[in-house]
Amino acid sequence: MAKPKPKKPPRVRxxxxxxxVYRKRVLIVDxxxxxxxxxxxxxxxDKYQIFQAGDGNQALEIAARDRPDxxxxxxxxxxxxxxxxxxxxxAEAKTKDIPVVFVTCMDGMINQLTGLxxxxxxxxxKPVNRVELLTRIQSMLQLKEYRDQLAIRRxxxxxxxxxxxxxxxxxxxxxxxxxxxxxEDNEIDARVITSFLKEMPLRLxxxxxxxxxxxxxxxxxIDLMLLDIMLxxxxxxxxxxxxxxxxxxxxxxxxxxxxxxxxxxxxxxLELGIxxxxxxxxxxxxxxxxxxxxxxxxxxxxxxxxxxxxxxxSANLDAVTGVYNQGYFQxxxxxxxxxxISEGYPVGLLKLDIxxxxxxxxxxxxxxxxxxxxxxxxxxxxxxxxxxxxxRCTEDEFAVVLPYADQQGVLRAARKIEQAIxxxxxxxxxxxxxxxxxCSIGAAAFPADAGTADELLQRADRRLSxxxxxxxxxxxxxxxxxxxxxxxRL
Numbered sequence: 001m002a003k004p005k006p007k008k009p010p011r012v013r014x015x016x017x018x019x020x021v022y023r024k025r026v027l028i029v030d031x032x033x034x035x036x037x038x039x040x041x042x043x044x045x046d047k048y049q050i051f052q053a054g055d056g057n058q059a060l061e062i063a064a065r066d067r068p069d070x071x072x073x074x075x076x077x078x079x080x081x082x083x084x085x086x087x088x089x090x091a092e093a094k095t096k097d098i099p100v101v102f103v104t105c106m107d108g109m110i111n112q113l114t115g116l117x118x119x120x121x122x123x124x125x126k127p128v129n130r131v132e133l134l135t136r137i138q139s140m141l142q143l144k145e146y147r148d149q150l151a152i153r154r155x156x157x158x159x160x161x162x163x164x165x166x167x168x169x170x171x172x173x174x175x176x177x178x179x180x181x182x183x184e185d186n187e188i189d190a191r192v193i194t195s196f197l198k199e200m201p202l203r204l205x206x207x208x209x210x211x212x213x214x215x216x217x218x219x220x221x222i223d224l225m226l227l228d229i230m231l232x233x234x235x236x237x238x239x240x241x242x243x244x245x246x247x248x249x250x251x252x253x254x255x256x257x258x259x260x261x262x263x264x265x266x267x268x269x270l271e272l273g274i275x276x277x278x279x280x281x282x283x284x285x286x287x288x289x290x291x292x293x294x295x296x297x298x299x300x301x302x303x304x305x306x307x308x309x310x311x312x313x314s315a316n317l318d319a320v321t322g323v324y325n326q327g328y329f330q331x332x333x334x335x336x337x338x339x340x341i342s343e344g345y346p347v348g349l350l351k352l353d354i355x356x357x358x359x360x361x362x363x364x365x366x367x368x369x370x371x372x373x374x375x376x377x378x379x380x381x382x383x384x385x386x387x388x389x390x391x392r393c394t395e396d397e398f399a400v401v402l403p404y405a406d407q408q409g410v411l412r413a414a415r416k417i418e419q420a421i422x423x424x425x426x427x428x429x430x431x432x433x434x435x436x437x438x439c440s441i442g443a444a445a446f447p448a449d450a451g452t453a454d455e456l457l458q459r460a461d462r463r464l465s466x467x468x469x470x471x472x473x474x475x476x477x478x479x480x481x482x483x484x485x486x487x488x489r490l
Contacts, residue, residue: 022346022406023049024141027068029059029085030103031077035126039072039103042130043137056080060088063095067343070140073120075104083118090119097147099140103128121293123286132277139275139297146300149387149403152339153304156332157316178223178295182206183213183239184257185232189280193226193257196284200291210234214242222252223298224291229258229265240272251301253294257282301386318392320370321377329391329399336403337446337453347446348402348410350417351460352380355438355472357396372437375424383420384413399460407445407478414443414475438473440464449478 026048030036036052043050051066053059056077063071071089075082082102089095102123121143122136180197184190185208197204202223207213210231217225229236236256243252255276258265265277276290316328324332333349340347354360354376361369373396380390380398389401402413421439442464450456459478467476 021046021408022404023047024070025049025051025066025068025344026137027051027053027059027062027066027071029053029056029071029077029082030074031055032074035074035103039128039133042128042133048137054078056082056085059085063089063098064092067094068098069144070137071098071100072103072124072137073100075102086118086120097144097151099144101136101140121296122289125286135276139293143293143297143300145387145404146297146304148339150300150304152332152335153389156328156335177201177203178299179203179205179221180291181213181216181222181225183210183225183227183231183236184208185228185230189228189257189282193282193287196282196287197291200288202291202295208232210236210239210242213239214246217243217252218246224253224255224294226255226257226291229256237268237272240274244272251298253298255290255294304386318377321373321392323377323381323398324389324391326391326393329389329393329401332389332391333401333457334453336401337456340403340446345404346406346409346448347456348405348407348413349444349446349456349460350400350402350410350414351393351442351457351464352398352400352417352439353464353468354396355440355468360437376421376437376439379420379424380417383417388413397464405445407448410443410445411475411477414441414477417441418475440467440472441475442467443475443477445478 023045024047026043028036028039028050029052030039031054033054036054040050040052051062051068053062057079059071059073059077060080062068073082073085077085080088082104086100089098089100096119099122100120102120103126104123105126121140124133124136178201180202182190182193182204184193184206190206190208194204194206205216207216208231210233213225213227216222227236227239231239236258240254253276254274255278256265256274257278257280259280275294278287278290316324318325336347354372357369357372360372373392377390377392377398380400384390384400385402387403391399391401393399400413400417402410405413418439418441421437424437442460442462444450444456444459444463446453446456450459463476463478467474470476
């Protein structure tokens with residue numbers, strides 16, 4: 001009788017590391033357990049990683065250790081009160097840029113004012129409205145991202161190849177006052193708001209109809225608009241919709257001001273991307289805090305986008321495309337990963353290569369090739385977020401660094417860029433022999449599948465090569481290539 005063949009041992013497949021969704025970190029500081037539970041209930045645990053503290057000293061420990069993205073802070077606390085906590089947070093380099101939002105009672109105006117002077121960015125009155133809280137947090141998270149990314153880019157700009165930091169000349173600040181447009185048809189309300197803002201360093205203009213507001217904002221730069229919902233010719237929501245239609249990229253900060261307290265109006269504001277919502281009668285401190293915070297967010301974003309202009313004459317930009325060059329990209333990626341390790345947020349990386357770029361150069365010459373490179377660079381910038389960094393690495397290879405993007409966020413960004421490239425007519429006016437321009441993309445994510453900047457770059461390069469090998473014009477991401485045996489993940 002023939003002996004039965006021995007069964008082969010079951011094949012063990014490398015397990016894929018789970019794709020953890022990145023959640024922004026919120027620290028809730030309140031000595032009342034009921035208040036903390038209410039805030040935790042409002043904040044989705046699927047979207048936010050939540051820390052809690054019952055006193056000021058504990059809050060300082062958590063802030064220093066876990067580096068939250070925003071802190072919700074009561075003023076009245078045992079031991080170290082909220083005002084002192086704020087002063088100490090703002091005095092430390094590691095925590096000074098964390099936005100602080102006071103969540104406290106309306107009757108403590110003097111304490112709230114002192115807290116804002118101590119460095120808090122915002123305050124909310126108890127009982128907290130859910131939509132209002134989520135709106136404030138989202139605004140503060142954007143502010144934190146702009147602050148952090150502007151700091152990293154300035155640091156990368158001043159880093160030499162040997163890692164030595166060099167002082168960067170600080171540009172003179174823009175001496176023009178921010179322009180605030182008040183759209184209000186009630187004369188009494190307009191006078192009240194004007195009196196509240198008269199001591200702030202801004203230029204206030206006033207109109208009374210929606211059409212006047214649209215005309216004014218399209219004619220000249222407006223930094224922030226205080227917009228009443230009930231206007232004689234249209235609603236404030238109609239004004240916002242019209243502005244989005246005629247100028248979808250306009251970056252005016254908008255605060256809706258209304259006597260309507262209903263949830264539907266607040267939800268409509270969120271759907272339209274309006275930055276804030278205030279109910280009449282307006283409190284002076286609440287209004288000035290909102291205006292100050294939104295103007296800072298706007299100017300941080302402006303400075304981040306304007307960073308190109310400040311380095312245009314330096315050695316940090318690629319001469320052909322106008323995006324950052326290989327040297328700057330490498331310094332920035334190293335600094336970004338260092339910060340990501342210390343603060344616990346993810347970073348994505350895309351490496352892109354134009355398929356068959358040599359063909360375009362042979363058929364039409366280097367000048368036509370340079371035009372394609374410039375247009376591709378602009379397409380990448382146009383489809384990246386404000387905090388993303390686009391660079392040219394080699395002749396036809398680009399990189400996009402994606403701070404705060406987890407694996408799913410990296411994949412969404414890759415697909416968006418892939419689609420934008422396919423829809424762009426890069427070859428308009430060139431030889432009919434040329435096909436539509438395509439790119440191969442390799443995607444990698446820290447810390448999901450790389451633990452250092454070098455590993456992240458190697459993963460993205462390897463996947464870019466694999467995308468080329470598989471036929472080009474595609475995205476290759478994690479789990480699609482075998483790891484070397486010595487690093488196999490079991």
